[in-house]
Amino acid sequence: MKFINPPGLYDPRPNGYSHVVIAEAPARIIYIAGQGGEDVDGVLSESFEAQVRQALANLQTALAAADAKLSDVAKVTALIVDHSEERLGIFSSALRAAWGEHPAPACTLIPVPRLALDGMLFEIEATAVI
Numbered sequence: 001m002k003f004i005n006p007p008g009l010y011d012p013r014p015n016g017y018s019h020v021v022i023a024e025a026p027a028r029i030i031y032i033a034g035q036g037g038e039d040v041d042g043v044l045s046e047s048f049e050a051q052v053r054q055a056l057a058n059l060q061t062a063l064a065a066a067d068a069k070l071s072d073v074a075k076v077t078a079l080i081v082d083h084s085e086e087r088l089g090i091f092s093s094a095l096r097a098a099w100g101e102h103p104a105p106a107c108t109l110i111p112v113p114r115l116a117l118d119g120m121l122f123e124i125e126a127t128a129v130i
Contacts, residue, residue, distance in 0.1 A: 001074055001129060003103035015088070016095025017107035021074040023129040030066045030128040034079070035059045036120050044119045048087055051122045052094045059124055060098075071102040072128040079123040083111030091122070 004020040005011060012019055023029075035058040037051025038044050045051055063069055080087055088109070095104060105126070115123050 001072075001103075003105075012107075013104065014096075015092040015107075016099065017076075017104045019106065021103075021106045023074050028130045030063070030068050030072070030126075030130070032059060032062045032066075032126040032128065034077075034123040034125040035062060036115065036117065036123045038117070038120075044117065044121075046119065048121045049090050049094075051120070052091055055122050055124050056094055056098050059126055063126070063128060066128070068128045068130055070099055072130050073105045073126045074129045075106045075127045076108075077125050078107065078109045079112045079115060080109060081112055081114055081121045083109070 002022040003018040004022070005013065005018055006020065009019050035055045036044070037054040038058075039054060045054065060070060063072070078091060080091065091109070095107070099105075115121070
């Protein structure tokens with residue numbers, strides 16, 4: 001995959017994503033359903049930050065089941081309940097930490113009034129290309 005942050009657009013790297021990702025075919029495309037912040041027992045923390053961390057861990061578990069890793073992810077979509085600059089900062093920091101030195105995927109963040117489960121504050125889905 002090729003990750004591009006073209007001149008003429010602001011630098012998105014501090015927010016943990018890239019503007020453009022090009023995946024050449026043929027490839028295996030993996031779609032990961034929205035992963036929330038619930039643990040293996042289905043328990044949600046009341047903390048937004050804890051839910052983001054858990055959702056990213058759940059995303060990695062789902063990717064591993066498909067023999068993929070975060071560096072194979074081309075695009076994520078994140079849903080945040082009661083979105084704010086503070087929550088954006090928490091999410092951006094978590095993305096940067098999760099991807100580390102690897103190029104960050106393209107990302108769309110969608111503020112929402114609620115998610116599927118009571119108390120659910122964050123959800124992330126991904127498309128990976130191998």
